[in-house]
Amino acid sequence: MLVLTSTQVEKLLDLDELIDALAAAMADLSAGRASVPDRIGALVPDHDGVLAAMPGYVPSAQMLMAKIVTLYHRNAGTDLPTHQAVIVACDPETGRPAALLDGTVITAVRTGAASALSARLLARPDAAVLAILGTGVQARSHARAMCRVRPIREIRVAGREPTRAAVLATDLAAELGVAARGAASYAEALDGADIACGTTAEGEPAIQRAWLSPGMHVTSVRAVGREIDDATVADALVCVETRRAALAPFPAGTVDLLEPVRSGLIGEEHLHAELGELVEGTRPGRAADDQITLYKSVGVAAQDAAAAALVLRAAREQGVGTDVPL
Known part of the structure; x- marks a missing residue:
């Protein structure tokens, strides 16, 4: 072996x-x-x-x-x-x-790469401002991957500890050759961003509809708890790895989608597309420049x-x- x-x-x-x-x-x-x-x-x-x-x-x-x-x-x-x-x-x-x-x-690497694939399929071609929410392993992985698929010229990093966000921003600027800065809050990082990557581990939803700009592409990989509020889920074109995986009971699925379905806010049909369907062209992607798109990942084998x-x-x-x- x-x-x-x-x-x-x-x-x-x-x-x-x-x-x-x-x-x-x-x-x-x-x-x-x-x-x-x-x-x-x-x-x-x-x-x-x-x-x-x-x-x-x-x-x-x-x-x-x-x-x-x-x-x-x-x-x-x-x-x-x-x-x-x-x-x-x-x-x-x-x-x-x-x-x-x-x-x-x-x-770590494949999770960020899958989010980057979603951005290749759904983000606006000119998306240039990236908000990274979280300061851990996945924050770094997502920043690296997103810069491979879109012309990122600015990165904002926000987390529960502003000092860690500033340190990560400095590291990313040196590694990726892109202007990067720490933000004081999730709302500040998201303001005017084109792509937002939710990589937080806990706490209240870091991605809230009131903070999102028209045309933003959002990715979320938190495994436990809510990273996205109901209004964002309801308003967005939603993409998943597979509908079955996304709506499976814990530890397979995600409460970010299970809770809105169970409450009746959305139906299962609101999960518009799977990544593979977008790749093969059997489901349409972004329909307008001002549409908000969301890729919610649970991670699949x-x-x-x-x-x-x-x-x-x-x-x-x-x-x-x-x-x-x-």
Whole structure:
């Protein structure tokens, strides 16, 4: 079995290739070619944690895999990430376990890349001002990815701690070569922005309709609690990975959409499109420049499979990794 560490995975995973690979994987998923069952999880209530299992097969990537991921929100602000994962890749022809990969880096990068894919499909072509809400791993991942798909010239970062927001903005400006600054509040960061990325971990909804400008594209990846208010959900053209995943019970689905559906504010048909449907052109995207569009992510194994396939291909081409007997 080939074993790849987090450092090796980070070096091997090409972000531009990943965004393209995610498009193919999501098309497979929406068309029924991929096999991706609902995520299941074991709750650890004493520590506010979840261990989830995410298996999947994606034919466009020729990848059969399973990810084991833990979600521990209390790790926020410590040396440990809130999401930690490993991925086992199997030979799709024989089922033989072929590789063990660090999945923490893959989870971080593929989540931002999927949001970037949504922006490629739904954001206005001239979108140039990016609001990043949150200051953690996903905040950085989203900023990197969004700059690959739209001509971003300004980044505003907002979080619960303004000092951390300012530090992240300084880091992003140096890394990406884009003007960036910390904002005093979520509302300030969103004011006049073209794209907003919700990457917050807790608290009241960071994305509120009153703070959004016409034509904004919004992405949201918070796994627990509400990151988006009802008015935004009701007014936006909503895109998801799959309708089934978005509306599945916890830990698979998202209360950002489940609560408005259960309250009767919206019907399930309000989930306008899946990413794969937009990729394949079977559902329309943005209808007007002033339309607000929303991509609500829950994370699906098809995305991990696409990323793992790219990492393994690069590892074999470059002779990277350690072979360990089973």
